[in-house]
Amino acid sequence: xxxxxxxxxxxxxxxxxxxxxxxxxxxxxxxxxxxxxxxxxxxxxxxxxxxxxxxxxxxxxxxxxxxxxxxxxxxxxxxxxxxxxxxxxxxxxxxxxxxxxxxxxxxxxxxxxxxxxxxxxxxxxxxxxxxxxxxxxxxxxxxxxxxxxxxxxx
Amino acid sequence: xxxxxxxxxxxxxxxxxxxxxxxxxxxxxxxxxxxxxxxxxxxxxxxxxxxxxxxxxxxxxxxxxxxxxxxxxxxxxxxxxxxxxxxxxxxxxxxxxxxxxxxxxxxxxxxxxxxxxxxxxxxxxxxxxxxxxxxxxxxxxxxxxxxxxxxxxxxxxxxxxxxxxxxxxxxxxxxxxxxxxxxxxxxxxxxxxxxxxxxxxxxxxxxxxxxxxxxxxxxxxxxxxxxxxxxxxxxxxxxxxxxxxxxxxxxxxxxxxxxxxxxxxxxxxxxxxxxxxxxxxxxxxxxxxxxxxxxxxxxxxxxxxxxxxxxxxxxxxxxxxxxxxxxxxxxxxxxxxxxxxxxxxxxxxxxxxxxxxxxxxxxxxxxxxxxxxxxxxxxxxxxxxxxxxxxxxxxxxxxxx
Ligand code: FES
Numbered sequence: 001x002x003x004x005x006x007x008x009x010x011x012x013x014x015x016x017x018x019x020x021x022x023x024x025x026x027x028x029x030x031x032x033x034x035x036x037x038x039x040x041x042x043x044x045x046x047x048x049x050x051x052x053x054x055x056x057x058x059x060x061x062x063x064x065x066x067x068x069x070x071x072x073x074x075x076x077x078x079x080x081x082x083x084x085x086x087x088x089x090x091x092x093x094x095x096x097x098x099x100x101x102x103x104x105x106x107x108x109x110x111x112x113x114x115x116x117x118x119x120x121x122x123x124x125x126x127x128x129x130x131x132x133x134x135x136x137x138x139x140x141x142x143x144x145x146x147x148x149x150x151x152x153x154x
Numbered sequence: 155x156x157x158x159x160x161x162x163x164x165x166x167x168x169x170x171x172x173x174x175x176x177x178x179x180x181x182x183x184x185x186x187x188x189x190x191x192x193x194x195x196x197x198x199x200x201x202x203x204x205x206x207x208x209x210x211x212x213x214x215x216x217x218x219x220x221x222x223x224x225x226x227x228x229x230x231x232x233x234x235x236x237x238x239x240x241x242x243x244x245x246x247x248x249x250x251x252x253x254x255x256x257x258x259x260x261x262x263x264x265x266x267x268x269x270x271x272x273x274x275x276x277x278x279x280x281x282x283x284x285x286x287x288x289x290x291x292x293x294x295x296x297x298x299x300x301x302x303x304x305x306x307x308x309x310x311x312x313x314x315x316x317x318x319x320x321x322x323x324x325x326x327x328x329x330x331x332x333x334x335x336x337x338x339x340x341x342x343x344x345x346x347x348x349x350x351x352x353x354x355x356x357x358x359x360x361x362x363x364x365x366x367x368x369x370x371x372x373x374x375x376x377x378x379x380x381x382x383x384x385x386x387x388x389x390x391x392x393x394x395x396x397x398x399x400x401x402x403x404x405x406x407x408x409x410x411x412x413x414x415x416x417x418x419x420x421x422x423x424x425x426x427x428x429x430x431x432x433x434x435x436x437x438x439x440x441x442x443x444x445x446x447x448x449x450x451x452x453x454x455x456x457x458x459x460x461x462x463x464x465x466x467x468x469x470x471x472x473x474x475x476x477x478x479x480x481x482x483x484x485x486x487x488x489x490x491x492x493x494x495x496x497x498x499x500x501x502x503x504x505x506x507x508x509x510x511x512x513x514x515x516x517x518x519x520x521x522x523x524x525x526x527x528x529x530x531x532x533x534x535x536x537x538x539x540x541x542x543x544x545x546x547x548x549x550x551x552x553x554x555x
């Protein structure tokens with residue numbers, strides 16, 4: 001066999017093998033990584049009526065939302081702090097920005113305390129003391145026809 | 155059955171055996187044996203089995219090799235146990251949020267020997283982590299990773315990682331509170347990595363939250379990808395161990411190498427017996443735990459990882475504000491890279507600990523740190539007023555204006 005032919009056939013084998021690997025790896029990668037594409041799809045979710053929220057303090061609201069969990073649809077419960085000052089409504093996420101423990105609202109001090117490592121947040125979620133690196137996360141919210149709507153991923 | 159001499163005498167000796175000078179081919183009994191092939195000879199002609207077995211049993215052990223060199227074999231035995239019990243458990247297990255917990259409960263309470271088999275698997279994972287750590291430390295202190303065994307070490311480091319991945323993915327499968335919340339926290343670590351963290355979180359969880367797709371993902375990794383990776387890596391590791399032989403003590407001792415069989419094999423067997431005996435004892439004495447079913451809305455739950463991740467968890471807790479990335483990414487990645495490149499970082503000729511002080515001192519420092527943090531985590535009872543992490547993911551992707 002001439003060296004040229006030998007090289008040629010070797011190259012063809014290499015190309016075929018790359019094609020075979022690509023044929024399996026490509027689709028499987030797409031299949032497996034598909035959840036990354038549904039990232040950040042957001043919508044407005046009704047969480048409460050405005051009159052349910054007392055004025056001048058934060059209130060824990062539990063709302064449930066129909067979510068698609070893979071192959072089945074479930075009603076999941078979530079909770080969030082809603083703070084109302086007159087017409088002003090603010091949604092504060094209960095997850096501590098340190099390690100994610102749930103902060104608790106102290107009505108008398110109008111502050112949020114984290115039970116895990118003593119993080120303290122003020123009434124608007126700003127850090128007062130403790131290890132948390134930044135303030136509690138506030139979600140976009142709007143009031144429409146007396147309904148409080150939360151902007152979150154759906 | 156009348157044995158007719160068959161003219162296959164030449165073939166029954168593999169070329170390997172022919173080269174083996176210890177073989178006495180001229181012995182009359184041997185001649186007779188070769189002339190009348192038994193089943194063993196028949197098989198040997200086809201498989202070359204004798205040569206293989208002999209070579210491994212005669213593997214030369216340098217003087218000074220002993221009990222410390224039994225850990226690898228113990229680890230293999232425990233992994234084999236894990237493989238078999240895992241296979242058995244998979245026959246009763248169902249990987250879906252609606253059924254996972256009940257199927258594990260069924261194993262625990264109804265399947266005959268279910269508690270025992272699951273106990274072997276659960277305790278086995280703990281013993282495996284202990285054995286792999288001990289094995290790695292032995293190789294580290296003996297400096298056995300030095301030329302020409304760098305790749306043996308490297309493959310070993312990958313095996314270590316695969317074992318940790320096994321444990322992390324397996325932890326979720328029972329779908330109880332502990333499993334669920336540990337995974338919520340554990341996967342959230344991925345989200346702290348700059349730039350790609352968010353995408354990574356979705357990739358690992360199979361969605362925004364720990365749910366059915368997380369469970370199937372972890373299950374697929376646990377029973378398909380990781381075992382395949384482990385078996386492949388172990389094959390390479392063993393091949394390399396045999397190719398370069400056991401390194402022996404740090405300072406070569408006088409004396410002739412002794413064959414692996416019977417002395418070292420005997421020590422191996424004793425250690426295996428003790429290890430397996432202890433495992434069986436644990437499985438019988440301590441029933442594998444199963445807490446309440448995972449409840450994403452019941453947030454009053456203190457998440458705690460498996461004990462061998464407690465060090466990392468504690469590190470995360472003591473990091474000052476804004477330094478989380480150090481605990482979630484910098485330290486684990488640094489330690490892993492340090493392990494991977496150890497043979498190239500430690501370039502001293504000598505394997506003696508005194509001749510490679512900085513490596514030993516750094517190593518002991520890291521081991522002490524991990525040990526102390528783990529101890530702290532074990533001793534520390536969760537605060538009475540404990541809450542579970544509300545899922546940070548929901549917050550991460552939300553507006554924070
Ligand atoms: S998790 Fe809140 S202070 Fe650490």
